Amino acid sequence: MTNEKQPEETLEEKINDMQREFGPLLEVKDLAVDFTTDEGKPIHAVRDSSFSVYPGQWVAIVGESGSGKSTSAMACLGLLPGTGHIVGGSIKLEGKEISHYTQKQFVSVRGSKMGLVPQDPMSNLNPVWRIGTQVKEAFVANHMDVSHEKRSNLSKALADADIQIKSEGDETFLGSKELPELMEAAGQALIKAGVEGDKYEKRMEYFHNEWVPGSETRWRVADDLIKSGVKDDDAWYIAKKYVVGSTTTDRAAGLLDEAGLPDAAVRARQYPHEFSGGMRQRALIAMGLACRPELLIADEPTSALDVTVQKRILDHLQDLTNSLGTAVLFITHDLGLAAERAQHIVVMYKGQVVESGPSLEVLQNPQHPYTKRLVAAAPSLSSQRIISYEEKGEDASAIMEHKVNEESLEKGDVIIDVEHLTKEFKLPRRREMFKAVDDVSFKIRRGTTLAIVGESGSGKSTVANMVLRLLDPTAGKVLYNGKDIASFKKDSLLEFRHHVQPVFQNPYGSLDPMYSIYRSIEEPLRIHKIGDKESRLKRVKELLDLVELPESVMQRYPNELSGGQRQRIAIARAMALNPDVIVCDEAVSALDVLVQDQILHLLNDLQTQQGLTYLFITHDLAVVRQIADDVVVMQHGKLVEHGTTDEVFMHPKKQYTKDLLDAIPGGKLELGLNLDHKA
Amino acid sequence: MSDITSKPLPGQERFVAPVDKTPLQSVDNVDESAPATSMWADAWRTLRKNPMFIISGIVIIFILIVALFPGLFTKQNPNYCNLDNSLAGSQAGHPFGFDLQGCDVYSRVIYGARTSISVGVLTTLIVVAVGTLVGAIAGFFGGWIDAVLSRIVDIFLAIPMLLGAIVVLQMFRTSSSIWKVVLVLALFGWVSTARIARGAVLSSKNLEFNTASTALGSTPMRNLFRHILPNSVAPIIVIGTTSLGSYIVSEATLSFLGIGLPSSVVSWGGDISKAQSVLRTDPMVLFYPSLALAITVLAFIMMGDAVKDALDPKSRTA
Numbered sequence: 001m002t003n004e005k006q007p008e009e010t011l012e013e014k015i016n017d018m019q020r021e022f023g024p025l026l027e028v029k030d031l032a033v034d035f036t037t038d039e040g041k042p043i044h045a046v047r048d049s050s051f052s053v054y055p056g057q058w059v060a061i062v063g064e065s066g067s068g069k070s071t072s073a074m075a076c077l078g079l080l081p082g083t084g085h086i087v088g089g090s091i092k093l094e095g096k097e098i099s100h101y102t103q104k105q106f107v108s109v110r111g112s113k114m115g116l117v118p119q120d121p122m123s124n125l126n127p128v129w130r131i132g133t134q135v136k137e138a139f140v141a142n143h144m145d146v147s148h149e150k151r152s153n154l155s156k157a158l159a160d161a162d163i164q165i166k167s168e169g170d171e172t173f174l175g176s177k178e179l180p181e182l183m184e185a186a187g188q189a190l191i192k193a194g195v196e197g198d199k200y201e202k203r204m205e206y207f208h209n210e211w212v213p214g215s216e217t218r219w220r221v222a223d224d225l226i227k228s229g230v231k232d233d234d235a236w237y238i239a240k241k242y243v244v245g246s247t248t249t250d251r252a253a254g255l256l257d258e259a260g261l262p263d264a265a266v267r268a269r270q271y272p273h274e275f276s277g278g279m280r281q282r283a284l285i286a287m288g289l290a291c292r293p294e295l296l297i298a299d300e301p302t303s304a305l306d307v308t309v310q311k312r313i314l315d316h317l318q319d320l321t322n323s324l325g326t327a328v329l330f331i332t333h334d335l336g337l338a339a340e341r342a343q344h345i346v347v348m349y350k351g352q353v354v355e356s357g358p359s360l361e362v363l364q365n366p367q368h369p370y371t372k373r374l375v376a377a378a379p380s381l382s383s384q385r386i387i388s389y390e391e392k393g394e395d396a397s398a399i400m401e402h403k404v405n406e407e408s409l410e411k412g413d414v415i416i417d418v419e420h421l422t423k424e425f426k427l428p429r430r431r432e433m434f435k436a437v438d439d440v441s442f443k444i445r446r447g448t449t450l451a452i453v454g455e456s457g458s459g460k461s462t463v464a465n466m467v468l469r470l471l472d473p474t475a476g477k478v479l480y481n482g483k484d485i486a487s488f489k490k491d492s493l494l495e496f497r498h499h500v501q502p503v504f505q506n507p508y509g510s511l512d513p514m515y516s517i518y519r520s521i522e523e524p525l526r527i528h529k530i531g532d533k534e535s536r537l538k539r540v541k542e543l544l545d546l547v548e549l550p551e552s553v554m555q556r557y558p559n560e561l562s563g564g565q566r567q568r569i570a571i572a573r574a575m576a577l578n579p580d581v582i583v584c585d586e587a588v589s590a591l592d593v594l595v596q597d598q599i600l601h602l603l604n605d606l607q608t609q610q611g612l613t614y615l616f617i618t619h620d621l622a623v624v625r626q627i628a629d630d631v632v633v634m635q636h637g638k639l640v641e642h643g644t645t646d647e648v649f650m651h652p653k654k655q656y657t658k659d660l661l662d663a664i665p666g667g668k669l670e671l672g673l674n675l676d677h678k679a
Numbered sequence: 680m681s682d683i684t685s686k687p688l689p690g691q692e693r694f695v696a697p698v699d700k701t702p703l704q705s706v707d708n709v710d711e712s713a714p715a716t717s718m719w720a721d722a723w724r725t726l727r728k729n730p731m732f733i734i735s736g737i738v739i740i741f742i743l744i745v746a747l748f749p750g751l752f753t754k755q756n757p758n759y760c761n762l763d764n765s766l767a768g769s770q771a772g773h774p775f776g777f778d779l780q781g782c783d784v785y786s787r788v789i790y791g792a793r794t795s796i797s798v799g800v801l802t803t804l805i806v807v808a809v810g811t812l813v814g815a816i817a818g819f820f821g822g823w824i825d826a827v828l829s830r831i832v833d834i835f836l837a838i839p840m841l842l843g844a845i846v847v848l849q850m851f852r853t854s855s856s857i858w859k860v861v862l863v864l865a866l867f868g869w870v871s872t873a874r875i876a877r878g879a880v881l882s883s884k885n886l887e888f889n890t891a892s893t894a895l896g897s898t899p900m901r902n903l904f905r906h907i908l909p910n911s912v913a914p915i916i917v918i919g920t921t922s923l924g925s926y927i928v929s930e931a932t933l934s935f936l937g938i939g940l941p942s943s944v945v946s947w948g949g950d951i952s953k954a955q956s957v958l959r960t961d962p963m964v965l966f967y968p969s970l971a972l973a974i975t976v977l978a979f980i981m982m983g984d985a986v987k988d989a990l991d992p993k994s995r996t997a
Contacts, residue, residue, distance in 0.1 A: 509886055
């Protein structure tokens with residue numbers, strides 16, 4: 001094959017040929033995993049699941065929670081939780097059957113052959129050890145040679161076809177002890193080669209940035225020197241003299257640097273609590289790649305992170321795995337992300353693989369009804385504002401646009417007016433105050449939806465709490481129907497609460513577990529002393545009907561319902577008093593896409609029927625596109641941009657808004673081409 | 680992004696599962712057949728299946744019957760003692776024999792149950808009432824109230840319960856009511872319950888449903904009684920049941936030391952104390968009241984454990 005290589009063959013084709021030659025790295029066939037309940041009954045978590053990963057490839061497994069995607073991946077690593085066990089099928093790693101492996105045998109392949117980047121960066125680092133120590137643990141446990149780079153078979157083969165094979169010694173890492181001498185020698189070599197002035201400074205700075213101890217290899221140092229004009233022999237002489245291997249500490253810092261952590265050597269000496277979520281995830285990536293595994297299993301690695309951080313980390317991970325030739329099995333619930341990152345996609349539903357194939361092809365042209373449903377519900381940028389079915393039926397002119405009460409719009413009927421809102425918090429053990437919200441002003445027109453978008457820490461929820469008068473502003477005010485809500489006392493406050501209702505983020509926390517659903521929905525009626533027992537029962541039934549839940553759930557308790565159902569109950573409770581305004585604080589963020597789509601439609605239908613006004617707090621721009629009329633973008637407590645949804649999405653004015661829009665996974669991809677375009 | 684037109688690798692061809700293999704279910708539908716389970720119903724179902732609960736439940740019910748109606752089990756008066764029968768072995772109508780004073784051991788064991796149970800139950804009731812009140816106030820109001828109450832709790836916790844009880848009881852040697860023992864045990868026992876109650880109130884105070892309730896128009900006081908306290912009950916019940924047994928032991932210990940109940944009151948602790956002098960010659964006189972005490976305490980502790988398992992929030996699916 002190598003003999004007939006055509007000169008115009010691209011790198012991609014070359015990789016493709018090589019993948020064919022090597023065969024699959026991981027091959028899962030008809031995998032079946034059971035969990036055993038307390039009663040000894042088996043629960044079929046995964047059935048007939050088959051997929052394969054080739055060297056150097058990104059494969060995504062997508063599905064909703066409980067679809068068996070994580071279970072399938074964990075089975076490959078021998079890390080099934082609790083009572084989980086493999087009951088059938090085969091898992092082959094580099095052609096070797098591993099499904100029957102004992103834990104002891106798995107130890108020999110975990111880390112060195114297969115790495116893991118776990119889901120939750122907050123709980124997967126040990127708080128009592130330094131980050132560097134935890135990275136070191138990864139290669140110490142696998143007896144890694146820390147002074148030499150180890151390359152995957154694919155990258156070796158690629159390099160083999162490309163340049164001369166490098167001898168073992170050329171893969172030696174640079175150590176921090178030799179770095180100053182190396183820099184000096186490099187400087188002298190540059191002068192000797194006649195590099196001077198500005199160019200000299202630039203090259204030296206480049207060396208300074210690139211030559212990271214524990215990450216830079218001898219041949220790269222030599223290569224860099226040669227490219228700067230130093231003669232071959234001199235370059236190799238310097239590289240051989242000063243690049244003589246690294247210590248474990250150097251290597252740990254080098255790995256962290258490769259994972260994209262700035263000031264890695266300093267950072268390696270810090271503890272997890274000094275790291276942000278994104279930095280922790282980078283540390284976990286460094287650990288997953290520490291032993292240069294052929295396959296990296298990434299289980300929702302960025303789900304807990306903000307979109308812009310997610311984009312940066314995944315971009316970096318992609319560059320890194322491409323250069324190392326590492327294959328990635330990527331588990332995600334986000335179709336856009338899968339489409340953007342993976343070449344091959346596997347869609348799982350109820351423990352089975354329902355569709356798989358090249359990712360773009362599958363998502364642009366989904367065949368299985370479940371995939372179709374998933375693609376249709378995925379909030380990607382191309383989707384428009386949801387228009388409720390009623391509106392669609394009414395008259396033709398309203399079809400393309402969400403109907404707002406025209407009359408009130410013309411009058412400019414503003415229901416909530418937020419003026420120069422500022423909130424300061426006192427930080428523990430600090431003198432200065434922390435400004436969570438800094439001079440934010442906006443107006444919400446009656447019958448419309450205003451969305452506040454921002455990443456974590458942007459102060460968006462604080463604004464919501466001030467609008468609900470759960471927090472008092474430090475400065476500025478919130479006007480409801482022209483009246484300052486801070487002036488409301490007992491009765492008028494109760495009256496205000498009657499009209500402005502919340503739906504909170506956490507469907508598991510916002511319902512009292514001791515209350516039956518009936519009591520939960522009835523609570524606002526009781527508090528406001530509305531109706532007698534019978535009329536309240538009638539109202540609760542109406543409300544359940546409104547949120548499309550059967551009456552029978554009245555006797556149930558929150559722990560028996562799913563997240564989406566609980567969120568419906570929370571909406572029913574908020575609707576009980578016929579409010580004007582509903583503040584949704586990340587109301588759909590914890591839900592699966594399909595359920596999220598349902599709830600968004602429900603909210604929109606309710607808005608049309610009842611003329612509700614929404615203040616919608618979210619971190620997800622794609623959701624904003626679906627539900628909001630106006631958008632406020634917040635960053636670090638400040639209002640960055642404010643405009644109609646179309647304006648903000650089509651013509652973002654501020655760089656931050658542009659970054660946010662760019663970071664939406666799969667935002668630029670057109671998915672579901674074969675589906676009827678859902679309005 | 681790889682070229683779509685390039686041929687897929689073997690094993691990665693386009694695959695679509697037959698629809699009937701994984702039938703689509705409607706999104707997020709409600710299982711209407713499942714039974715409703717409140718926390719209590721759930722806990723009861725767990726308890727019913729727990730053999731530890733069943734055994735300890737039967738034993739406790741039996742002990743309660745004995746304590747309430749001792750006349751059903753023996754016709755002998757436990758205080759009728761005849762020195763002629765001193766240390767006599769078992770005989771018809773006197774299965775456990777007689778003690779040094781010639782009293783019937785069997786009837787004394789039966790009547791002793793009443794004392795132990797009363798002390799245990801009464802102490803627990805007072806402890807739970809006082810402890811919950813103080814703990815709830817501290818946890819709910821926070822600030823300086825919490826600081827003051829918590830320090831008081833700390834001070835009480837620093838005093839060993841038995842030592843404190845001995846010191847206080849020394850002052851009331853003359854009183855012959857069981858209430859003095861109950862009150863003294865409660866005096867030193869409420870603090871642990873207060874601590875637990877404070878913690879439970881603090882954690883349920885910060886749950887989101889309280890904020891939700893406030894936004895619905897509820898007042899803080901209403902939140903406390905309608906949401907926070909009901910959600911804090913479980914740990915308080917658990918500590919109540921488990922400590923009941925330890926109060927019975929403490930009462931027996933105090934009576935054994937001679938400063939608990941006066942000798943005129945029939946109690947296991949007192950009988951054990953009296954039996955020590957004849958331990959070498961007639962160990963059975965010591966054995967029966969000790970056995971009764973051990974079984975009772977064990978039953979309550981087992982019950983406490985079973986209740987803890989059933990009410991443990993971690994075992995409940997969130």
